[in-house]
Amino acid sequence: MPVTLQDVVRQLDRDEPDYEQAAQLGPEVLAHLRQLIQGSNIGLAAKAACLAGTMNADESVPLLELAARHPDPVVRVAAAASAKNLTNMTTSLATIFLDDVDPGVRKWGLRSLEVTHPEGIETKVEKIMNDDPDSGLREQARKVVERMQ
Amino acid sequence: MSNRIAFNPQDRFVVSIGNTLIVTTRTGDTFGHDITGHTADGAFHFTGAKAAFNTVDRFVTTMGTKLIVTTQNGDVFGHEMAGRDIGVPFKFAGSKAAFNAVDRFVVTVGNTLIVITQNGDVFGHDVSGHTIGVPFKFDGSKAAFNAVDRFVVTIGNKLIVTTQNGDVFGHDVSGRTIGPPFKFTGSRMAFNPEDRFVVTVGNTMIVTTQSGAAFGADVTGRDIGPIFRLNPDLSIRLHLKVWTNPTIPIQTMITRMQDVYGTAGIGVVVASRQDLTGANIHTALRDLDVVPTCPAGQLTGEQIQLFNNRDNVGEFDVVAHFVRSTSPVLNGCASHPDNVFGAAITQIASVWTMAHEIGHVLGLRHIAGENTNCPSSIPNCCSTPNFSRLMTGCSTSNIVGTPVFAQSEIDTIRSSSRTRPS
Structure with a gap:
């Protein structure tokens, strides 16, 4: 049976979604996630971004890029945090996270780099290490730089 | 008096x-x-x-x-x-x-x-x-x-x-x-x-x-x-620590919580409210790292750090930390340390999420019967949700009216060490 938008919403609209279980709905989910990320419900948009990263599919990166440009930081934080599940994290996606004005997005962008770091991102991380107004993020970036070296 | x-x-x-x-x-x-x-x-x-x-x-x-x-x-x-x-x-x-x-x-x-x-x-x-x-x-x-x-x-x-x-x-x-x-x-x-x-x-x-x-x-x-x-014989002393204001006003969540806990003869008393929205420390905690699905007793370092902000929280009190988000994305998470009872509530919480999460804190689980004939890959498919119950596992966002507790749930929360004589 095809996976419907309602099937996806039923998984994500709960208070404590189980993303591993939701991912079992399969790749048909991804088209619905795009619709949710672009929708007006911020909670569902953030949860859709979270599921997109959890699924770690080829289509996950463009979905996270979409979420990373969302006007609401809650959605952007969700995208950055779920990017840690990606095995094909791109430099452009990581750059979006690290350039974000919101410290929560930068925090989770750095956290995702603790798992995998695309080429060419070191400069961005060093810039946070040296210049970020948030001392916690500077320290977090320092650890990422150490790990990269 | x-x-x-x-x-x-x-x-x-x-x-x-x-x-x-x-x-x-x-x-x-x-x-x-x-x-x-x-x-x-x-x-x-x-x-x-x-x-x-x-x-x-x-x-x-x-x-x-x-x-x-x-x-x-x-x-x-x-x-x-x-x-x-x-x-x-x-x-x-x-x-x-x-x-x-x-x-x-x-x-x-x-x-x-x-x-x-x-x-x-x-x-x-x-x-x-x-x-x-x-x-x-x-x-x-x-x-x-x-x-x-x-x-x-x-x-x-x-x-x-x-x-x-x-x-x-x-x-x-x-x-x-x-x-x-x-x-x-x-x-x-x-x-x-x-x-x-x-x-x-x-x-x-x-x-x-x-x-x-x-x-x-x-x-x-x-x-x-x-x-x-109307005049509960038991009450919960609740401390609010506000790292981020949720979309639903906190007072509305408190009122709804009082509504539903009142049906169990339990009052909800706000013992303190701490505004941490302007704090320039621990900004990282506003977007909180949590253990997926929030299993009881399992905490990340950030969750431990969050609950270490006790201040006025007494031994038998309950604390609600209002954070902006969690990773993974949840409306709330009831995992807490053994010595501090409480939950994290996120900005996207529904009007009932706080009452629901505190229900977990007091020992309640999601209700049974909402996952009839689910496929084995999705055992909690919410095929038969019950949105008249606070402890639905299928989204408190869909609750209409004031949800209810089952008598067994009332017995559980009334016997919790966190509910004390008024």
Whole structure:
């Protein structure tokens, strides 16, 4: 049976979604996630971004890029945090996270780099290490730089 | 003072003015309880005149800010109530009222004093200032003439009759006509033998018992909402730590939590509120790393760090941390350290999420029966959700009205070490 938008919403609209279980709905989910990320419900948009990263599919990166440009930081934080599940994290996606004005997005962008770091991102991380107004993020970036070296 | 209501044998009449429930005694001393939302405050003693203490005083009702006392011979007296003070008594001019032996209930609708007799005839007197108008008989239906009819109250233009078995009937009053009877849907009211007085405050119907426990239900149209305990015997001391303001106002979440926990006889008391939105430390905690699905007792370093911000949180208290988001994205997460009970609530929380997460903290699990015939790969598919229950595992966002607890859930949360005598 095809996976419907309602099937996806039923998984994500709960208070404590189980993303591993939701991912079992399969790749048909991804088209619905795009619709949710672009929708007006911020909670569902953030949860859709979270599921997109959890699924770690080829289509996950463009979905996270979409979420990373969302006007609401809650959605952007969700995208950055779920990017840690990606095995094909791109430099452009990581750059979006690290350039974000919101410290929560930068925090989770750095956290995702603790798992995998695309080429060419070191400069961005060093810039946070040296210049970020948030001392916690500077320290977090320092650890990422150490790990990269 | 105690928040038990009208439990003394000498308590004689219970009425209301505005949001204050008024208890008159045989000695004429009069006490009040302010009702805020679904909670009754402790009793206060009215200053000023004594009221309704004569043996011939037969019915007491209210109209605007007037306390009205009718006597066995039909004389009608009044007191102007001002705040917590009772004005000197005055005698109404005009007609006598409610002096026939068959007169059974006296209530008011607007400026009309309504007298209902044992055979269901309904008479009225328009009241103007300190004058009782001549009696008239209402057209239309008879009301409250059955032997099982026990209490009569009013809300707006509705006459509300409760019966011994808890069924509640109504009549719309339009001008000088009593509408046909209808039966309210929803909760049954005032059917326990120990129920002593019934009164209304706003749209809430309140039943007081001989022990002083008081229960309420909101009346919406022709429906009686879930019954809640107005003066809980147990309470949760809740500390709010606000890292980010959620989309739903925190006060709204608290009110909803009080609504649903009130049905279990548990009050929710906000013990402290700490604003951390401007704090320039721990900014990382606003977007909190949590263990996926929030298993009990399993915490990330950030969760431990969050709950280390205890400040005023006592040993038996509960804390709600309002963070912006969690990773993975949740409405809330009830995992907490062994020595600090509480939950994280996120910006996208529903109006019921805090009550739901605190339910987990108090030992409740998601309800059973919502995942019928689910595929093995998606065992919790929410094929048969129950959105009338707070502990639904299928989204509190879809709850309509005030959700309920099962008796087993009530037993669990009332026996929690976090619920303490009020």
